[in-house]
Amino acid sequence: MSDSASQRLNLIHNHLNNNNMTKSSMSVFQDVAQAPPDPIFNLTAQYKADTFDKKINVGVGAFRTDELKPYILPVVKKAKVILHENEALDHEYLPIAGNPSYTKAAAKLILGADSPAMKEGRFAAVQTLSGTGANHTGALFLSKFYTKSKKCYISNPTWANHRSIFSLVGFDVQEYPYWQPETRGLDYERLLQCMREAEEGSIFVLHACAHNPTGVDPTRDQWKAIAQVMREKNHLPFFDCAYQGFASGDLDKDAWAVRYFVEQGFELFVCQSFAKNFGLYGERTGNLTLVTKTPADAQRVLSQIEKLQRAEISNPPAFGSRIVDIVLNDPSLYQEWKDNLKYMSSRIIEMRHALQQHLIDLQTPGTWDHITNQIGMFSFTGLKQPQVKVLREKYHIYMTDNGRISMAGVSSKNVAYLAKSIDDVVRNVPV
Numbered sequence: 001m002s003d004s005a006s007q008r009l010n011l012i013h014n015h016l017n018n019n020n021m022t023k024s025s026m027s028v029f030q031d032v033a034q035a036p037p038d039p040i041f042n043l044t045a046q047y048k049a050d051t052f053d054k055k056i057n058v059g060v061g062a063f064r065t066d067e068l069k070p071y072i073l074p075v076v077k078k079a080k081v082i083l084h085e086n087e088a089l090d091h092e093y094l095p096i097a098g099n100p101s102y103t104k105a106a107a108k109l110i111l112g113a114d115s116p117a118m119k120e121g122r123f124a125a126v127q128t129l130s131g132t133g134a135n136h137t138g139a140l141f142l143s144k145f146y147t148k149s150k151k152c153y154i155s156n157p158t159w160a161n162h163r164s165i166f167s168l169v170g171f172d173v174q175e176y177p178y179w180q181p182e183t184r185g186l187d188y189e190r191l192l193q194c195m196r197e198a199e200e201g202s203i204f205v206l207h208a209c210a211h212n213p214t215g216v217d218p219t220r221d222q223w224k225a226i227a228q229v230m231r232e233k234n235h236l237p238f239f240d241c242a243y244q245g246f247a248s249g250d251l252d253k254d255a256w257a258v259r260y261f262v263e264q265g266f267e268l269f270v271c272q273s274f275a276k277n278f279g280l281y282g283e284r285t286g287n288l289t290l291v292t293k294t295p296a297d298a299q300r301v302l303s304q305i306e307k308l309q310r311a312e313i314s315n316p317p318a319f320g321s322r323i324v325d326i327v328l329n330d331p332s333l334y335q336e337w338k339d340n341l342k343y344m345s346s347r348i349i350e351m352r353h354a355l356q357q358h359l360i361d362l363q364t365p366g367t368w369d370h371i372t373n374q375i376g377m378f379s380f381t382g383l384k385q386p387q388v389k390v391l392r393e394k395y396h397i398y399m400t401d402n403g404r405i406s407m408a409g410v411s412s413k414n415v416a417y418l419a420k421s422i423d424d425v426v427r428n429v430p431v
């Protein structure tokens with residue numbers, strides 16, 4: 001080959017190489033926008049990075065002891081020993097809908113042993129990836145098979161994931177009024193009005209107890225009125241129950257609203273999480289129960305949910321559900337679990353009283369009754385975003401921007417510091 005011919009060949013070669021380079025250096029994902037960090041997980045990361053010795057994390061919704069340590073329930077420790085010693089257990093897959101003994105026990109826990117739906121066999125249950133998975137699986141099924149309405153109503157405010165979960169599967173997500181800032185209570189009349197005006201057959205996501213983030217639940221009479229309007233409008237109740245037994249310390253009391261709707265003849269979905277009440281946060285132990293008109297309806301719905309579950313996760317994780325299964329099906333462990341629940345809910349209630357008392361002693365402007373009136377893990381303080389910011393930057397106290405405090409992050413050791421800091425921002429930070 002002549003020199004000039006080989007030069008030409010080199011040039012062509014380089015040109016091709018450069019072209020490939022430019023092509024391969026551009027990602028097919030270059031147009032993907034950066035998503036904002038999750039507010040709650042980001043708050044925990046900021047808290048962890050903070051080196052101040054009096055820092056407080058009242059952002060995350062996980063129970064802590066008075067020493068602010070994660071709590072492994074004593075009954076869970078016992079169940080783990082039983083599990084460990086059971087030589088018959090293996091690591092085979094669970095059925096698609098999960099362990100039937102677990103799902104049945106979970107359904108009984110929320111619906112009640114005397115539930116007409118259970119007695120008549122017109123219910124079905126599927127094991128899910130904790131409460132989030134239960135919400136997702138229910139929402140996914142409804143997005144494909146519920147034809148009455150594509151409108152789904154969530155409370156304003158609500159748990160941050162409700163909107164994401166229901167929008168992800170294609171619902172037109174609307175909000176119903178819930179929190180009334182003036183009374184720091186339920187926006188009852190406007191809630192009912194919204195239900196009356198909503199398109200017939202809309203889905204309403206209802207917090208079964210211990211509403212997150214407000215800690216405000218409807219009274220029983222208010223639940224009755226809500227049920228009546230929902231029946232008039234043929235709305236579909238979609239209960240989310242992430243705190244059964246954690247709210248009042250009483251499993252039955254916390255399930256009252258769900259049971260009332262079932263007694264009234266509603267078809268409904270109910271999501272359960274065993275993250276909080278069993279302390280099984282990372283084990284992703286949840287359940288989705290549905291109640292229908294007939295046993296055949298329940299079985300057909302279940303068959304479709306199983307098909308969806310097969311495509312999404314194939315079958316659920318075993319460990320957490322085995323723990324819950326052992327406890328729920330053993331009368332003495334069940335009793336012990338109730339005692340563990342009492343300990344957790346009582347500590348939270350104690351901290352509510354302590355925080356309130358400190359604020360009263362400091363004569364912090366405003367009224368603080370709502371701290372003890374609200375129930376469950378959270379207190380919706382009424383603090384505004386500029387105050388929350390100062391609490392974070394000046395006092396190293398981490399809470400979500402909406403002024404929600406996880407009472408589990410409050411202890412007998414840090415409550416005075418927390419109250420003094422709140423007192424300062426209430427007096428000195430204009431909103």
Ligand SMILES: Cc1ncc(COP(=O)(O)O)c(C=O)c1O
Pocket residue numbers: 061129130131132133159207212240241242272273274275281286
């Ligand atoms: C209202 C509500 N629903 C569902 C969940 C689901 O939690 P998990 O997926 O950890 O069970 C939570 C957790 O904070 C919650 O507050």
